[in-house]
Amino acid sequence: MEKLVSYPLTIVYYFFFLLWLVFFHPIQWVCFTFFGYNAHRISVAYLNWFLVRTTHVLGTTFHLKGMENIPENKPLIIVANHQSLHDITTMIWFLRKTHPKFISKIELGKGIPSVSYNLRHGGSALIDRKDPKQALPEIKKVAELINANNYAIVIFPEGTRSKNGQPKPFASSGLKMLYKFAPDAYFLPITINNSWKMTKYGSFPMGLGNALNFEIHPALKVTDFSFEEIFEKTETIITQAIQKT
Secondary structure, eight states: OOHHHHHHHHHHHHHHHHHHOOOOOOOOHIIIIOOOHHHHHHHHHHHHHHHHHHHHGGEEEEEEEOGSSSSSSEEEEEEEEOTHHHHHHHHHHTTTGOOOEEEEEEGGGSSTHHHHHHHHSEEEEETTTTTTHHHHHHHHHHHHHHHHHHHHEOTTTTSOOOOSSOOOOOHHHHHHHHHHHHTEEEEEEEESSGGGGGGBTTTSSSOOOEEEEEEEEOOEEGGGGHHHHHHHHHOOOOOOOHHOO
């Protein structure tokens, strides 16, 4: 029954989702071109407010725990498991005060209204996973950016989304670069639960009535740990809080 009801609701959802992407694309351009970084950042935040609220059509709710664990005015390396696109929109809106940037595959840097423009101009890193010589300098650049400006970089070290909520092993290469070139930063582990249920049937139709839970764990100061220690500790913290399906 859920799947049957979801078909018309998913059509409504995608209509508005695409509408917001197209609507905010010229707004982003105007903000960035004429008013600079902060105006562009605000336009992106409000785009994601609309994207997050549009999921209410599907009965989706959002629950964030541990906001008090976010260090203020510090560079942050936000490390999270990855379950769906909704991980990203949720973080951009609810963690907007941290100026979140992303490490994203280079293919997303073109062809997608609003999304591609923000990735190219908002300070994120676009990497070619098949070309380490291209990827590592991009990660170094964004690490230095967040370290100098007290911004946040979001990284999903699994490398791809989990289709059933169970985590894949974390890759260390990107995190190691961030650790090295953002020495003033804090690792901020976040565990995401139930986001994968939004696409449990695939991209169409969408899952209904899901409560997306984001648990923000206490931050870990980079200078307090070796890379091996902080990597292992971060992965353990995140994965132990993932709900079993």
